[in-house]
Amino acid sequence: MTLKRTSLYETHRALGASLVPFAGWEMPVQYSGLMEEHLRVRSSCGVFDVSHMGEIEISGPDAMKAVQYFGTNDITKTRDNQCQYTLLCYPTGGVVDDCIVYRYSKERFMICVNASNTDKVFKWFNEVDLSEVAPDVTIEDVSDKYSQIALQGPASIRVLKKLTDIDPKSIWGFYFTETRLLGKKVLVSRTGYTGEDGFEIYSAPEDSAAIWDAIMEAGESEDILPIGLGARNTLRLEMGYPLYGHELSKDITPIEAGLARFVSLNKEKFIGHETIKAQAENGVEKRLTGFVFHGPGVPRDDYEVRVKGVAAGHVTSGTLSPCMRRGLGLAYLPPSACKAGTEISVIIRGRAFKAKTVKTPFYQKQVQ
Amino acid sequence: MSTPEDLKYTKEHEWVRLEGDTAVVGITDHAQDSLGDVVYVELPEEGSDVTKDEAFGVVESVKAVSDLYAPLSGNVVEVNEAVVDAPEVINEDPYGEGWMIKIESPSEEDIAALLSADEYEQYVEEEK
Numbered sequence: 149m150t151l152k153r154t155s156l157y158e159t160h161r162a163l164g165a166s167l168v169p170f171a172g173w174e175m176p177v178q179y180s181g182l183m184e185e186h187l188r189v190r191s192s193c194g195v196f197d198v199s200h201m202g203e204i205e206i207s208g209p210d211a212m213k214a215v216q217y218f219g220t221n222d223i224t225k226t227r228d229n230q231c232q233y234t235l236l237c238y239p240t241g242g243v244v245d246d247c248i249v250y251r252y253s254k255e256r257f258m259i260c261v262n263a264s265n266t267d268k269v270f271k272w273f274n275e276v277d278l279s280e281v282a283p284d285v286t287i288e289d290v291s292d293k294y295s296q297i298a299l300q301g302p303a304s305i306r307v308l309k310k311l312t313d314i315d316p317k318s319i320w321g322f323y324f325t326e327t328r329l330l331g332k333k334v335l336v337s338r339t340g341y342t343g344e345d346g347f348e349i350y351s352a353p354e355d356s357a358a359i360w361d362a363i364m365e366a367g368e369s370e371d372i373l374p375i376g377l378g379a380r381n382t383l384r385l386e387m388g389y390p391l392y393g394h395e396l397s398k399d400i401t402p403i404e405a406g407l408a409r410f411v412s413l414n415k416e417k418f419i420g421h422e423t424i425k426a427q428a429e430n431g432v433e434k435r436l437t438g439f440v441f442h443g444p445g446v447p448r449d450d451y452e453v454r455v456k457g458v459a460a461g462h463v464t465s466g467t468l469s470p471c472m473r474r475g476l477g478l479a480y481l482p483p484s485a486c487k488a489g490t491e492i493s494v495i496i497r498g499r500a501f502k503a504k505t506v507k508t509p510f511y512q513k514q515v516q
Numbered sequence: 517m518s519t520p521e522d523l524k525y526t527k528e529h530e531w532v533r534l535e536g537d538t539a540v541v542g543i544t545d546h547a548q549d550s551l552g553d554v555v556y557v558e559l560p561e562e563g564s565d566v567t568k569d570e571a572f573g574v575v576e577s578v579k580a581v582s583d584l585y586a587p588l589s590g591n592v593v594e595v596n597e598a599v600v601d602a603p604e605v606i607n608e609d610p611y612g613e614g615w616m617i618k619i620e621s622p623s624e625e626d627i628a629a630l631l632s633a634d635e636y637e638q639y640v641e642e643e644k
Contacts, residue, residue: 467578
């Protein structure tokens with residue numbers, strides 16, 4: 149299969165990025181170096197190409213009802229121009245994908261989904277019988293119409309201010325606005341996947357290279373860096389954010405993943421409601437927990453986790469935290485072992501490395 | 517990429533500096549550059565034996581784990597504990613402070629099998 153390329157491919161090449169296959173795309177994994185890129189986003193700001201992400205639009209008189217049925221969160225609690233994190237589940241309660249819903253109006257929503265799941269989600273939306281719940285909707289995969297650039301880090305707001313007529317401060321957290329950047333039509337949301345303040349900018353693919361260059365230029369005084377998928381992963385992991393294919397899958401429910409706050413059991417029926425409600429009431433057999441190493445070592449995906457010397461689960465994501473300089477990760481363990489402070493061990497090359505379970509986020513933002 | 521003329525090299529990207537009867541071993545500038553920031557190192561115990569072409573330790577960056585392969589067989593007479601405590605030294609000074617182990621009395625045969633700086637540079641070019 150040939151890898152897809154984003155509209156910023158040539159830009160990445162010119163910047164000397166290492167490009168790797170990711171979810172069917174040829175994407176930059178790093179530019180100057182993962183560690184430097186990661187730390188720059190925390191201390192100042194960085195720019196990411198996330199055009200591989202998919203966008204699906206749901207519109208029509210019953211659009212809101214359809215979104216309410218597909219997602220676990222309660223979309224009626226949002227206002228126009230607001231974003232909401234939600235989970236799409238199967239009737240089993242297992243996760244189809246986690247996504248951000250953009251509400252233009254009660255009759256038009258855009259759903260930003262993971263690159264690896266775009267086709268699957270679009271197919272799923274079309275398979276679900278909406279004839280009773282929301283018959284009058286149109287579902288369209290609009291991924292090809294958008295490039296997406298993320299500008300993340302505490303200095304992002306100053307960089308964006310130089311480029312738009314609107315005051316970026318007027319975009320509240322988890323809201324979006326449609327505006328112009330370099331005269332090009334864009335959608336700007338105050339969202340991200342790093343735990344830092346920041347924005348995600350959706351544009352037409354043909355405009356993205358000019359927008360990227362303008363951001364790099366406007367960010368020069370802030371020492372802005374281009375950031376690859378490597379640092380994107382370590383940034384999200386320091387925050388304990390789940391990643392589909394690691395912490396989320398069709399065999400894991402939102403309750404097990406510790407995402408109950410994004411599940412609205414009191415709203416009208418949604419797909420997966422019964423299983424998820426039962427789990428919320430009766431408890432689960434495994435739960436996602438964070439852990440940190442006591443000493444040196446780097447936990448990685450799939451390493452075995454032991455509790456009291458007995459195999460109890462596997463690492464779903466692990467890394468050395470660039471900010472904390474310590475090995476940390478996420479794993480599914482029996483709920484009894486998830487209590488913060490539980491001593492566990494991670495098996496690396498046959499040796500047990502001691503760790504303890506902790507609450508996430510791992511990284512606490514420095515007060516500036 | 518820096519490849520000092522006075523060192524010997526392997527296709528596994530280790531370098532060897534012969535100091536009398538002892539061989540000092542580390543990873544090349546090219547290797548540290550490809551790895552990125554080294555964040556963890558595992559080295560053998562002092563006094564243990566290593567075997568040519570077999571793994572003697574591990575270097576890890578945030579992104580990946582790589583085995584270290586012994587360029588020569590012999591007894592490990594010294595281990596650089598400083599790189600275990602501060603692995604970033606391997607990125608900063610791969611041919612100096614970033615050395616890893618010292619192997620005692622390597623065989624002439626093992627030494628003869630090592631690459632010269634020119635041969636190593638050529639190999640790296642071909643590998644690209």
